[in-house]
Amino acid sequence: MPERSDRTPSLTGARVHLIEDADPALRGVPDHVAASWRRSLSCGVDPRAVAHSYSTDLDLGSRLIRCAQPVIEQLAEEIAGAPMCVALTDDRARLLIRRDSDSCIGRALDRVYFARGFGYAEDTVGTNGVGTVLESGTSVQIVGAEHFVEPLQVFACAGAPIRDPFTGRIDGVLDISCRSEDSTPLMLSLVRSAAARIERNLLLDRDRVQQALFELYSRVDARGHDAVLAVGRRVVLANTAMQTLLGPADRGALEDHLRFAMSGPAGLDDRLVLPSGTPVRVRRSTVSAGGDVAGVVGVVRVLDDDHPPAGSATRTSRPLASGSGPAPDEAGTSPAWRAAAAIVEEALRADVPVVVLGEPGSGRATLLAGIHRRVHPAGRVVLVAAEEVEAAPAAVAERLLRAGRGAELHVLRDVDRLSPPAAQTLLDRLGGGARPVEGLAATAAPGGAAPSPLLAVFAASASVPPLRHRSADAPALVRSLLGELAPQRRIRLDDEAMRLVLRYRWPGNVRQLREALAAALRVRPVGCIRAQDLPTYCSSVPRTALRPVDEAERDAIVTALRATGGNRVAAAAELGLARSTLYRKIRHYGISV
Known part of the structure; x- marks a missing residue:
């Protein structure tokens, strides 16, 4: 195989043909270079000039820099006799650190804006030892005419990804650059070894x-x-x-x-x-x-049969008796749900006031209603909203004290939302917690700065898990909710739609799942619900909370991907985004289409 310097004319000719003919065979061009050239061309990179984007929002105190600094200093000493530089970038290809072995290479790199704050992403600068590493996910060495942009063809660069040892995600790139005539295959070995040492430091420096x-x-x-x-x-x-x-x-x-x-x-x-x-x-x-x-x-x-778990009798896992209407979340299979159901049932059978803690929409009132129907098949459940108590706490207290016992259960919803005066008035009218109030239950959110004084009324409490901690219950919940929303209809989720349901974190819990299924039924009222029938947010699991503008961008990306059948090239064109930009946003928003 000829040396890289001997291949310069053929590489130059292949690149010109690619630019003129759009998609030649690119014979004699290494596969990773050919793939990068095609990506660069599709992103509209100018082959004649370096596009110098600049950022000021760099995290110069990051864990990556802390772990990379000693390795970079050591590597800079190892190459001190050669006209080279060592550089570190973040996961957006922005330079964080650069160490030059001599001033000549430093001035040459300054002329092409290879300096702190400048970006070297492939969609703006073309093929290079930073952006191409981020796009391919592997170590690369780019020499001379293998660069897509002409001003970079006087250089050679070798880059290696630095991956988080826990998540496997690329946190940054380590790069060694020099003039193309000074290039050596050892550059790639050096940068790979140094990147591995940085990853080791990240492992030892885990939080x-x-x-x-x-x-x-x-x-x-x-x-x-x-x-x-x-x-x-x-x-x-x-x-x-x-x-x-x-x-x-x-x-x-x-x-x-x-x-x-x-x-x-x-x-x-x-x-x-x-x-x-x-x-x-x-x-x-x-x-x-x-x-x-x-x-x-x-x-x-x-456990053996001689030591059964508390609350594990068959009554805690039996389907609940039907009452005033379908209740899709009465009987869960997750251990935490079963434990909460056992506590609630024990309290209701003993007529002990009980409060159920959990996130809004997690099925707290549904659990209380279902267990009450089991204990009192002919009984009824009265839900009392927090707004009603807030408006007339004394009147609500009088009604609770006059209510029928045993077969009737009053559920005070969201007592943690009551103002201190309203909660105290209700507490005083109910006897201040000195004696139990029969037929009473409540729901509340866990935690909070100041517990409601009304909690003094209750002698038992149970905590229900959010839907994201009940993945085993999700398929049965979906079937039950579909049965409630579309009775007498043959409707189900296909495998891909169910995968999205299981993957999504459901911050609104069962209530949000119900709303998502209702939205899907408006799109496909009978038959098999597909992933694209679910709301767009179901296809996204972002790492952080999103602003409204981020949600709008995420929804637009998911819609474009669904419309193109998951074809990212076509979706990028429809959205007017560079392909690499679309890839980064897909990763950022945790999109799965």
């Missing part, structure tokens, strides 16, 4: 929260042969005993339970029934670092 979770998991796993499961906000760890003890569905339900338990007391002994009917005991510890919760580590054992 104190993750460090605490790893350390406790390792200590617990080393003690014996028990099944150990650790669940953090972004990571799940399971030893071999855990992976062989339970099936995938039971493990998933247990992971959901531990995520929900992250907000609970630091050390508890749970006895649960998993979806398969397997009873287990979980000795769990919540891991904290400073004021942050890292996760939960649980030791799991299967």
Whole structure:
């Protein structure tokens, strides 16, 4: 194979033919270079000039820079005898650090704006050792005429991705650049080795929260042969005993339970029934670092028949008796839901006032209504809105005290939203919590700066998990909600639509799921609901909360992808975006189409 310098004429000719003919065969051009040239051309990169975009919002105190700095200094010393530079960029191809071995190479690079704050993304600068790494996800070396933009063809560059050791996501690129006549294959080996050392530093420098979770998991796993499961906000760890003890569905339900338990007391002994009917005991510890919760580590054992879990009798998993109407979320299979149902049933059977805590839309009132219908099949449930109590707390109290007992349950909704004066008035009129009020229940959101004084009325409490921690219940919930929304119709979700339902985090919980299915039914009233029938937000799982303008942009991207059958090239053209820009936005918004 000829040397790169000998291939300059053929590379130059192939590039000219590509620009003139749009899609030649590009014979003799390395595959990764040919792919990058085509991407550069499709993005409208000017082959005659460097497009010098500049950013001022750089994070110069980032963990990436902290972990890369010593490696860059060492690498700069290793190449001190050669006219080269070492550069670090972020995941948007913006230069953060540059170290020159001599002033000549520094001045040459300044002329093409290879300096801090300037961007070298492939969609603006074409083929190069930074942007092409981010597009391909692999290490590359680009020499001379392999660059798409002519002013860069006097240089050679070798770049390697720096990946987060936990997520696998590319956090930045390490690059070595020089004049093309000074290029050597060793540049690629050097940059790969240095990038690996930076990734090692990132692993050792993981934040104190993750460090605490790893350390406790390792200590617990080393003690014996028990099944150990650790669940953090972004990571799940399971030893071999855990992976062989339970099936995938039971493990998933247990992971959901531990995520929900992250907000609970630091050390508890749970006895649960998993979806398969397997009873287990979980000795769990919540891991904290400073004021942050890292996760939960649980030791799991299967119980024998002589030690059944509390609340695991068949009555807690039976379908609830039908009452005034369908209730799609009465009986869940997740351990946390079953445990909450057992507490509520015990309280209602004993006529003890109970408050159910959970996020809005998570099925708190539905659970109370369903359990009440089980305990009192002929009874009725009266829902009392927080606004009604706020407007006339004394009148509501009088009605509660006069209400029929046993067969009638009054549910005060969202008592945490009551103003202190309204809550105190209601509390005083109900006797200040000195004696139990029969036939009374309430719902409230967990946490809050100041607990409502009205909680003094209640003698029992249960916490229901949000829908995102009940993935095992989602398919049954979908079927039940569709049965309620479209009775007597044959309607179901196809596999791709169900995958979106399971992947989405549902901040509005069951209420939002119901709204999404109702919207899909307006698009496809009978038959098989497809992914594109669901609202656009179902195809996005962003890492952070979105502003209204971000939501509008996300919806436009999802709509374009759905309209083009997932063809990203066609979607980028329809949106008027460069393909690489579209790829970055898809990753940013967590879009799955």
